[in-house]
Amino acid sequence: MENDxxxxxxxxxxxxxxxxxxxxxxxxxxxxxSLVVIGGSGTGKSVLIKCIQGLLMPDFGSIQIDGQETIxxxxxxxxxxxxxxxxxxxFDSLSVWENVAFSLLENxxxxxxxxxxxxxxxxxxxGLAPDVADLYPxxxxxxxxxxxxxxxxxxxxxxxxxxxxPTTGLDPIMSDVINDLIIESAKGLGATTLTITHxxxxxxxxxxxxxxxxxxxxxxxxxxxxxDKTDNPYVLQFIKGSAKGPIKVEI
Amino acid sequence: xxxxxxxxxxxxxxxxLVKFLISLGQLTLFIIKSIYHAVMPPFYIKNFFGQVLxxxxxxxxxxxxxxxxxxxxxxxQTYSGFSSIGAEKAVANVVLISVxxxxxxxxxxxxxxxxxxxxxAAEIGTMxxxxxxxxxxxxxxxxxxxxxxxxxxAGLLVLPxxxxxxxxxxxxxxxxxxxxxxxxxPANYINATIENLEAVGIISGLxxxxxxxxxxALMGCYNGYKSKGGAQGVGEATTNAxxxxxxxxxxxxxxxxxxxxxx
Ligand SMILES: Nc1ncnc2c1ncn2[C@@H]1O[C@H](COP(=O)(O)OP(=O)(O)OP(=O)(O)O)[C@@H](O)[C@H]1O
Ligand SMILES: [Mg+2]
Numbered sequence: 312m313e314n315d316x317x318x319x320x321x322x323x324x325x326x327x328x329x330x331x332x333x334x335x336x337x338x339x340x341x342x343x344x345s346l347v348v349i350g351g352s353g354t355g356k357s358v359l360i361k362c363i364q365g366l367l368m369p370d371f372g373s374i375q376i377d378g379q380e381t382i383x384x385x386x387x388x389x390x391x392x393x394x395x396x397x398x399x400x401x402f403d404s405l406s407v408w409e410n411v412a413f414s415l416l417e418n419x420x421x422x423x424x425x426x427x428x429x430x431x432x433x434x435x436x437x438g439l440a441p442d443v444a445d446l447y448p449x450x451x452x453x454x455x456x457x458x459x460x461x462x463x464x465x466x467x468x469x470x471x472x473x474x475x476x477p478t479t480g481l482d483p484i485m486s487d488v489i490n491d492l493i494i495e496s497a498k499g500l501g502a503t504t505l506t507i508t509h510x511x512x513x514x515x516x517x518x519x520x521x522x523x524x525x526x527x528x529x530x531x532x533x534x535x536x537x538x539d540k541t542d543n544p545y546v547l548q549f550i551k552g553s554a555k556g557p558i559k560v561e562i
Numbered sequence: 563x564x565x566x567x568x569x570x571x572x573x574x575x576x577x578x579l580v581k582f583l584i585s586l587g588q589l590t591l592f593i594i595k596s597i598y599h600a601v602m603p604p605f606y607i608k609n610f611f612g613q614v615l616x617x618x619x620x621x622x623x624x625x626x627x628x629x630x631x632x633x634x635x636x637x638x639q640t641y642s643g644f645s646s647i648g649a650e651k652a653v654a655n656v657v658l659i660s661v662x663x664x665x666x667x668x669x670x671x672x673x674x675x676x677x678x679x680x681x682x683a684a685e686i687g688t689m690x691x692x693x694x695x696x697x698x699x700x701x702x703x704x705x706x707x708x709x710x711x712x713x714x715x716a717g718l719l720v721l722p723x724x725x726x727x728x729x730x731x732x733x734x735x736x737x738x739x740x741x742x743x744x745x746x747x748p749a750n751y752i753n754a755t756i757e758n759l760e761a762v763g764i765i766s767g768l769x770x771x772x773x774x775x776x777x778x779a780l781m782g783c784y785n786g787y788k789s790k791g792g793a794q795g796v797g798e799a800t801t802n803a804x805x806x807x808x809x810x811x812x813x814x815x816x817x818x819x820x821x822x823x824x825x
Pocket of ligand 2: 397
């Protein structure tokens with residue numbers, strides 16, 4: 312049973328100055344599972360992912376991946392991870408295909424022509440035509456940039472993939488294409504995925520399990536079915552998207 | 563009452579002082595990390611040559627223009643300051659010394675600081691605030707090796723070449739004014755220049771250039787890397803990179819001169 316856990320987060324704390332963002336997060340993600348974290352804007356969802364990736368140093372707590380403590384030891388950590396950034400974070404000095412094939416070119420030293428073929432294949436997978444490959448990120452729409460970011464995250468078939476708001480800013484049809492892609496990478500490639508989203512339709516579709524982050528803690532977690540039956544007022548308010556309820560929005 | 567005032571005084575003095583010490587510590591750490599990663603493989607050769615082109619080739623016109631006018635004006639000034647007896651030798655000598663020791667390295671470095679230091683800080687700052695640097699890390703690539711090391715190496719190695727070019731152009735500027743404006747004999751002027759050519763002047767100038775190049779790249783990378791808060795933060799980083807590089811260039815110019823020439 313223990314061996315089924317891919318990522319185990321225990322009592323994770325992170326503050327910026329006086330501002331407490333994560334205040335004791337406990338969360339386990341099973342191997343091959345698709346976990347979705349929901350929560351309001353600014354509750355620290357991106358910070359949580361960045362702590363797991365070692366991009367931010369937590370103040371306190373433990374993060375284990377495959378049973379190994381990773382805090383402070385990020386060497387080789389990223390070789391098994393892929394990440395789609397909330398803002399895309401494409402390298403604007405590189406063309407689209409060089410972005411997508413970055414890992415192949417720089418880490419695996421794949422010849423450029425082979426790397427390009429592979430990049431074009433993955434670009435097609437995320438719904439982008441081959442002629443996009445030679446454009447630069449600044450020439451793409453926001454949604455296209457997101458898909459390029461997605462292609463860059465999955466090209467190496469990583470064991471763990473993080474998606475930070477993969478469908479935000481996409482039209483509903485493209486959102487569903489991305490949903491299918493996430494499901495495909497999780498189920499098809501056996502990757503463990505952690506997705507952050509506000510898009511409840513997307514969450515329902517891709518999640519094996521949903522966890523809700525509120526005031527620095529995971530206040531609820533369960534399957535989609537359990538979510539539909541829950542009487543947790545925070546979760547109910549978030550699903551309904553209502554301004555009335557226990558979650559107070561500071562205006 | 564007095565105690566309170568002293569406390570108040572220390573407080574107002576203390577906060578900036580602590581801030582200054584913290585940023586000094588951060589900078590030191592950054593320098594150590596940069597140097598470590600600059601000498602340890604993997605090396606990103608392609609990025610290095612890209613920077614050589616950016617810093618070196620595209621700076622040639624700026625450096626050429628700066629040094630040619632510097633050489634010209636020195637020739638004119640020297641002539642007006644000397645009696646006409648022996649002016650030929652004096653002008654050639656003063657142009658040579660001031661261009662190779664001071665004007666070419668310092669003026670070129672200041673111009674390059676404005677051009678390259680700003681561009682580097684803006685590029686790296688933008689990469690920082692748009693999470694491209696985070697993205698690099700998640701792609702198992704160390705930003706110190708991929709971004710900073712090529713820039714530091716390029717700064718260190720390219721500036722001396724630029725300055726050597728500036729030396730030649732600056733001396734040529736002096737020659738043009740000497741011969742065409744002041745009516746010196748060309749052969750005599752050239753002979754006087756060659757006679758007075760001294761290794762220490764040129765070497766000290768090139769040493770300065772290497773140090774200045776490193777400073778420019780370092781300030782560009784450092785200020786870019788620590789920028790935060792969107793476009794405004796990047797703008798601040800750009801200004802800081804140019805200002806701090808320029809001041810450091812002038813300070814180190816004195817220090818290196820002292821090392822080479824003080825007796
Ligand atoms: N590097 C940082 N320095 C200071 N504060 C930060 C930093 N990163 C995040 N924060 C703060 O942490 C809080 C959580 O930010 P985070 O980006 O994780 O929110 P989020 O849950 O991802 O929100 P959204 O859904 O809008 O993306 C915010 O209040 C933010 O101001
Ligand atoms: Mg976020």
